[in-house]
Amino acid sequence: MYTVIGQNKIQSTWNNMLASGQIPHAMVLSGDDGYGGLSMALNLVEALLCQTPRNDMESGTKASSLLQGCGHCPSCKKMSDLSHPDLHVAFPMLTAARKKQGQKARGVLNTMLKANPYLSVDTFLNHFNTEGKKNVAGNITSEDVKQILSNLTLSSFAGGWKAQIIWHAERLAKESNKLLKLLEEPPPQTLFVLIAPNHKQLLTTILSRCQLYQLKPVAYSELTHLDDSLFNGSPRPTENQWKMAQHIPGKVFEQEEDHGQHEEAEQLAKELLDVLAQPPSSTSIKRLELSAKKLSSAAATLQHKTLRYAAHLAEDYHKTDKMMRGELASILSLIALELGQSVRISTRIMGLWLNLHQKIKL
Numbered sequence: 001m002y003t004v005i006g007q008n009k010i011q012s013t014w015n016n017m018l019a020s021g022q023i024p025h026a027m028v029l030s031g032d033d034g035y036g037g038l039s040m041a042l043n044l045v046e047a048l049l050c051q052t053p054r055n056d057m058e059s060g061t062k063a064s065s066l067l068q069g070c071g072h073c074p075s076c077k078k079m080s081d082l083s084h085p086d087l088h089v090a091f092p093m094l095t096a097a098r099k100k101q102g103q104k105a106r107g108v109l110n111t112m113l114k115a116n117p118y119l120s121v122d123t124f125l126n127h128f129n130t131e132g133k134k135n136v137a138g139n140i141t142s143e144d145v146k147q148i149l150s151n152l153t154l155s156s157f158a159g160g161w162k163a164q165i166i167w168h169a170e171r172l173a174k175e176s177n178k179l180l181k182l183l184e185e186p187p188p189q190t191l192f193v194l195i196a197p198n199h200k201q202l203l204t205t206i207l208s209r210c211q212l213y214q215l216k217p218v219a220y221s222e223l224t225h226l227d228d229s230l231f232n233g234s235p236r237p238t239e240n241q242w243k244m245a246q247h248i249p250g251k252v253f254e255q256e257e258d259h260g261q262h263e264e265a266e267q268l269a270k271e272l273l274d275v276l277a278q279p280p281s282s283t284s285i286k287r288l289e290l291s292a293k294k295l296s297s298a299a300a301t302l303q304h305k306t307l308r309y310a311a312h313l314a315e316d317y318h319k320t321d322k323m324m325r326g327e328l329a330s331i332l333s334l335i336a337l338e339l340g341q342s343v344r345i346s347t348r349i350m351g352l353w354l355n356l357h358q359k360i361k362l
Contacts, residue, residue: 001043001069001071001079002036002040002042002113004036005036005218005226006035006216006222007040007215008222009216011067013213014044014047015067018047018048024210025186026183026192026193026194026210027193028169028194028195028199028202028207028210028211028212028213029193029194029215030212030213030215031197032197032250032251033119033121033197033250034118034120034245034248034250034254035215036117036118036250038195039118041193041195042082042113043067043068045087045163045191045193046075046079047067048161048163048191049084049087049158049160049161049163050070051070051074051075051076051158052069052076082106082110087163087165088151089106089109089164090144090165090166091105091109091121091124091138091140091168092121092125092137092140092167092171093128093138094125094129094138095138098141101128105128109124112127116250116253121138121167122300125137125138139173140166140169140171141175145172148164148182151164152186152187161191162187162189162190163190164192164193165193165195166193168195168197169194169195170196170202176203177205179206180209183206183210194206194210199212217246217247220247223237223242237252246312264302268302268306268310269310270313271291272291272295272310273332275287275288276288276332276353276356277320279357288349288353292350295345295346296346307332308336311328311329311336327359327360335348335349335352
């Protein structure tokens with residue numbers, strides 16, 4: 001259904017899993033939206049629900065892509081527009097848009113994924129942000145969880161497997177406790193796929209019940225054999241562009257869509273990193289306050305880009321030693337993950353910076 005660049009190890013494991021019939025009841029996909037985790041999960045479910053015998057697929061044109069279904073059977077046709085009755089998808093929604101546009105959301109998600117298999121949750125939610133508010137964050141509510149429990153206690157419509165995908169499962173927050181019993185004792189032939197930017201944001205009790213798969217950066221060498229059509233009509237990215245995108249396919253498309261914002265993010269990231277590398281002083285504190293204030297006033301997408309790029313730069317930052325580089329990358333990545341959780345960026349950056357240099361000093 002969707003072609004995802006890279007993640008060959010995971011896809012190979014899933015291919016073998018499907019061929020053997022040894023399918024776990026729950027798994028977690030951990031990694032940035034730009035890796036295409038949601039698209040991969042949908043491909044897996046398509047293959048799981050496909051009605052074409054696997055032997056027929058192996059002898060046909062689909063032999064090298066068992067992760068996808070045949071694309072022609074009634075089940076695959078329903079999967080193509082996310083209308084299969086045994087596919088259930090939960091995802092964050094804006095509170096203000098839930099009542100007015102909630103019923104249309106799944107169709108919107110399908111349309112946006114077809115245009116970009118690396119769709120980010122921010123881009124998806126911005127579609128419903130008709131008031132143009134900054135830093136909007138969607139959530140998965142208790143009502144969504146009730147619907148999940150209801151869906152999975154029913155028998156499969158097609159008499160086989162049923163699947164529940166939860167995109168950005170970290171936004172379940174305390175509601176995830178209600179899923180524990182179902183994950184512990186799932187109905188037969190039920191598959192859960194939880195997708196989160198970082199599996200550490202999920203409850204340990206949830207993780208203990210799932211197989212964990214971590215999405216990885218894609219080496220530039222993996223692009224050499226790919227068809228240019230995979231780059232949404234844009235020229236194949238250069239090696240430098242790929243590095244700037246942190247080896248994450250979806251970030252390349254973001255750069256193409258908003259080159260001006262990428263340049264601004266690069267400038268803000270370098271400025272922020274230069275200050276964070278300095279020990280606390282009256283001068284550096286003032287510089288950091290100004291830098292953090294500038295970042296706080298930016299749009300949510302620009303904040304994410306800036307922090308992710310700063311974390312990437314920190315790993316090779318020549319003005320500090322190896323230990324400091326690692327610590328800087330960690331705190332910047334942490335702040336990026338905390339965006340949208342009512343955390344004041346300037347306060348968080350200042351606190352982590354002071355703690356970091358105190359730790360280094362000791």
